[in-house]
Amino acid sequence: xxxxxxxxxxxxxxxxxxxxxxxxxxxxxxxxxxxxxxxxxxxxxxxxxxxxxxxxxxxxxxxxxxxxxxxxxxxxxxxxxxxxxxxxxxxxxxxxxxxxxxxxxxxxxxxxxxxxxxxx
Amino acid sequence: xxxxxxxxxxxxxxxxxxxxxxxxxxxxxxxxxxxxxxxxxxxxxxxxxxxxxxxxxxxxxxxxxxxxxxxxxxxxxxxxxxxxxxxxxxxxxxxxxxxxx
Amino acid sequence: xxxxxxxxxxxxxxxxxxxxxxxxxxxxxxxxxxxxxxxxxxxxxxxxxxxxxxxxxxxxxxxxxxxxxxxxxxxxxxxxxxxxxxxxxxxxxxxxxxxxxxxxxxxxxxxxxxxxxxxxxxxxxxxxxxxxxxxxxxxxxxxxxxxxxxxxxxxxxxxxxxxxxxxxxxxxxxxxxxxxxxxxxxxxxxxxxxxxxxxxxxxxxxxxxxxxxxxxxxxxxxxxxxxxxxxxxxxxxxxxxxxxxxxxxxxxxxxxxxxxxxxxxxxxxxxxxxxxxxxxxxxxxxxxxxxxxxxxxxxxxxxxxxxxxxxxxxxxxxxxxxxxxxxxxxxxxxxxxxxxxxxxxxxxxxxxxxxxxxxxxxxxxxxxxxxxxxxxxxxxxxxxxxxxxxxxxxxxxxxxxxxxxxxxxxxxxxxxxxxxxxxxxxxxxxxxxxxxxxxxxxxxxxxxxxxxxxxxxxxxxxxxxxxxxxxxxxxxxxxxxxxxxxxxxxxx
Numbered sequence: 001x002x003x004x005x006x007x008x009x010x011x012x013x014x015x016x017x018x019x020x021x022x023x024x025x026x027x028x029x030x031x032x033x034x035x036x037x038x039x040x041x042x043x044x045x046x047x048x049x050x051x052x053x054x055x056x057x058x059x060x061x062x063x064x065x066x067x068x069x070x071x072x073x074x075x076x077x078x079x080x081x082x083x084x085x086x087x088x089x090x091x092x093x094x095x096x097x098x099x100x101x102x103x104x105x106x107x108x109x110x111x112x113x114x115x116x117x118x119x120x
Numbered sequence: 121x122x123x124x125x126x127x128x129x130x131x132x133x134x135x136x137x138x139x140x141x142x143x144x145x146x147x148x149x150x151x152x153x154x155x156x157x158x159x160x161x162x163x164x165x166x167x168x169x170x171x172x173x174x175x176x177x178x179x180x181x182x183x184x185x186x187x188x189x190x191x192x193x194x195x196x197x198x199x200x201x202x203x204x205x206x207x208x209x210x211x212x213x214x215x216x217x218x219x220x221x
Numbered sequence: 222x223x224x225x226x227x228x229x230x231x232x233x234x235x236x237x238x239x240x241x242x243x244x245x246x247x248x249x250x251x252x253x254x255x256x257x258x259x260x261x262x263x264x265x266x267x268x269x270x271x272x273x274x275x276x277x278x279x280x281x282x283x284x285x286x287x288x289x290x291x292x293x294x295x296x297x298x299x300x301x302x303x304x305x306x307x308x309x310x311x312x313x314x315x316x317x318x319x320x321x322x323x324x325x326x327x328x329x330x331x332x333x334x335x336x337x338x339x340x341x342x343x344x345x346x347x348x349x350x351x352x353x354x355x356x357x358x359x360x361x362x363x364x365x366x367x368x369x370x371x372x373x374x375x376x377x378x379x380x381x382x383x384x385x386x387x388x389x390x391x392x393x394x395x396x397x398x399x400x401x402x403x404x405x406x407x408x409x410x411x412x413x414x415x416x417x418x419x420x421x422x423x424x425x426x427x428x429x430x431x432x433x434x435x436x437x438x439x440x441x442x443x444x445x446x447x448x449x450x451x452x453x454x455x456x457x458x459x460x461x462x463x464x465x466x467x468x469x470x471x472x473x474x475x476x477x478x479x480x481x482x483x484x485x486x487x488x489x490x491x492x493x494x495x496x497x498x499x500x501x502x503x504x505x506x507x508x509x510x511x512x513x514x515x516x517x518x519x520x521x522x523x524x525x526x527x528x529x530x531x532x533x534x535x536x537x538x539x540x541x542x543x544x545x546x547x548x549x550x551x552x553x554x555x556x557x558x559x560x561x562x563x564x565x566x567x568x569x570x571x572x573x574x575x576x577x578x579x580x581x582x583x584x585x586x587x588x589x590x591x592x593x594x595x596x597x598x599x600x601x602x603x604x605x606x607x608x609x610x611x612x613x614x615x616x617x618x619x620x621x622x623x624x625x626x627x628x629x630x631x632x633x634x635x636x637x638x639x640x641x642x643x644x645x646x647x648x649x650x651x652x653x654x655x656x657x658x659x660x661x662x663x664x665x666x667x668x669x670x671x672x673x674x675x676x677x678x679x680x681x682x683x684x685x686x687x688x689x690x691x692x693x694x695x696x697x698x699x700x701x702x703x704x705x706x707x708x709x710x711x712x713x
Contacts, residue, residue, distance in 0.1 A: 059202065062198070062202065066195045066198060066199070069191055069194070069195065070191055070192065070195050073187060073188050073191035073192075074188065076184055076187055076188065077184060077188070080177075080180070080181065080184065105239065105242065105243075108246065109242055109246055112246040112247075113246070128425075131403075135396075135400055138396070139393075142389075142393060148385065148389070151389060155389075155392045155393060155396055158393075158396035158397075158400070159395075159396055159399065161400065162396065162399040162400045162403050165400065165403035165404065165407060166403050166406075166407070168407070169403065169406070169407025169408075172407070172410065173410045176410070178347075178406065178410075178411070178412050179406075179407070181347070182347055182350075182403075182406075182412070185347060185350070185351055186399060189350070189351070189354045189395070189399075192354070192358055193354070193358060193392055193395065196358050196361050196362055196388065197361070197388055197389075197392060199362075199365075200361060200362075200365055200381065200384045200385055200388050201385065203365055203368050203378075203381045203384070204378060204381040204382065204384075204385050206381075207368065207378030207381050208378050208381070208382075213385075213389075216382045216385050216386060218378070218379060218382060218456075219379060219382055219383065219386075219451075219452040219453075219455045219456045
């Protein structure tokens with residue numbers, strides 16, 4: 001029982017060991033130099049970083065994200081249906097189209113209410 | 121093969137962590153996350169039990185529906201928390217104290 | 222195709238919702254803001270209600286997951302009437318406060334209703350859960366409706382706070398119910414209501430059963446899960462609260478009856494104790510805390526908790542007669558409580574606020590409204606010749622016949638305490654001088670008046686002629702298939 005977990009523990013141990021070696025290695029082997037203010041700025045692909053750490057994100061992101069989550073989750077019902085697709089026959093197809101139709105109505109509602117507009 | 125009771129114990133622990141987190145933390149967003157954790161514990165229960173009845177996929181199908189319910193609830197919950205934040209300027213549940221005797 | 226016919230009531234409500242959605246989307250915003258969409262909803266629901274008397278469909282759909290018959294139909298009619306009355310009561314308020322968002326309000330109302338009408342017919346726990354959530358989630362949205370209304374209470378975020386409380390308690394109760402159902406169905410291997418009670422119950426399943434009771438108890442506002450009730454009632458809009466205080470509670474009781482009285486009828490000794498205890502605590506705490514309230518909405522909230530205690534007594538009998546009395550009580554409670562909330566709302570519309578003192582001199586300011594309030598309060602208190610009297614009497618009778626004598630005694634004693642605060646409201650309305658007297662007070666519009674009038678007619682009419690309702694409740698209860706008179710199970 002426990003024996004079957006040994007490879008997993010080995011991977012974890014090797015991972016920790018390697019990380020420690022690299023971390024300590026760079027500390028000991030790397031050039032010693034004074035760390036100024038420049039050193040502590042975050043590295044953003046070479047361009048100057050700007051703004052504070054606490055940026056308040058626009059509500060628009062939230063709305064889009066939540067719409068994505070809701071419609072995305074509904075797709076989960078397609079998976080079991082897809083597996084049994086053939087044995088359901090035409091009735092199953094019609095029922096799934098009905099389900100998707102409901103989702104489309106929801107999408108139309110979002111669209112018409114302006115939830116998909118970025119600039120409002 | 122991990123026995124079913126092990127899953128149930130894990131689900132129970134997860135559910136307990138969620139319930140305690142819901143009751144102890146004063147941040148409504150953490151409360152939302154706690155509820156998600158509890159619902160995931162529910163999913164684990166359903167899926168684990170499904171192994172006891174391999175012919176019927178009751179546990180699997182129910183888990184799908186629980187996922188959908190959790191998503192719908194989270195969407196509405198976040199919207200309500202957002203409205204609350206806009207009006208009270210905080211996400212601490214202590215701030216929900218105007219309605220009382 | 223047969224399935225669609227069997228499912229016609231939920232489909233009709235859903236169809237009305239989709240119709241409204243399309244109308245809402247396709248009309249230009251300016252035009253939509255002027256329309257009274259609520260009338261369409263109210264009339265539509267009344268048409269469906271009328272059609273339930275003409276269309277005679279019985280049978281199962283969706284491979285036995287849904288069954289329609291007198292039991293389901295009784296609840297469906299109750300929900301449709303509650304929806305129509307709430308629509309009449311709310312149409313002017315919604316039009317006045319949130320003209321641009323009327324569509325949303327009524328859509329959520331209809332979607333919630335479509336979940337509700339599915340609940341009593343659900344024979345499969347999966348459908349029970351999904352229908353129950355379909356009912357609950359729109360209610361969270363409705364509680365927050367009008368949150369940015371410029372009046373003073375909304376600016377402080379009262380509606381948002383009400384929604385936060387309703388939502389978090391509701392979501393937590395969902396998690397508990399689902400976890401309980403997970404244990405229950407996992408150990409019995411089925412989600413069919415008719416078969417979950419067949420297997421001998423393991424300790425873990427008993428724990429699951431307790432979780433289910435707790436989770437559903439939240440939804441009906443049963444002690445010790447009642448804390449959200451007064452806060453949400455105080456913060457949300459009154460016409461919505463009128464709906465919230467009756468229809469979801471009836472749906473919750475339908476589920477409790479389905480799972481416990483029907484599904485678990487062989488394990489009765491397990492759940493009679495907790496249910497009886499919850500009934501006693503609800504009556505005691507609801508009645509005692511209602512005495513101290515100064516806000517009419519909170520007072521009615523606690524009174525609602527106490528009323529749920531009375532229903533639970535009858536439910537704890539687990540017999541056909543007791544369940545029939547549950548149904549009778551729910552109808553009485555529907556008209557009485559909905560009416561009372563609408564009267565309180567009408568008084569607040571006239572600028573008198575929601576405090577008990579705000580009712581001062583109502584008999585002089587609006588005699589008809591005061592008379593309606595008197596009817597509702599007497600019915601809530603259980604005074605003869607209004608429907609609430611029969612409801613309380615029958616519930617206690619059912620409990621007595623099932624041997625729950627201590628609960629009957631507690632119910633009678635606590636009803637006397639209930640008299641205090643109901644009469645306090647009446648005294649404010651009839652015996653005190655009006656604090657402000659403005660001759661041009663307006664107590665809401667004609668639709669609100671119509672809703673209150675319908676409630677009064679029902680409360681008085683059913684109080685004088687309770688027989689037809691009693692017969693219908695008995696038929697519906699018989700249809701559920703619980704034992705007619707269970708053997709004595711050592712209940713107190």
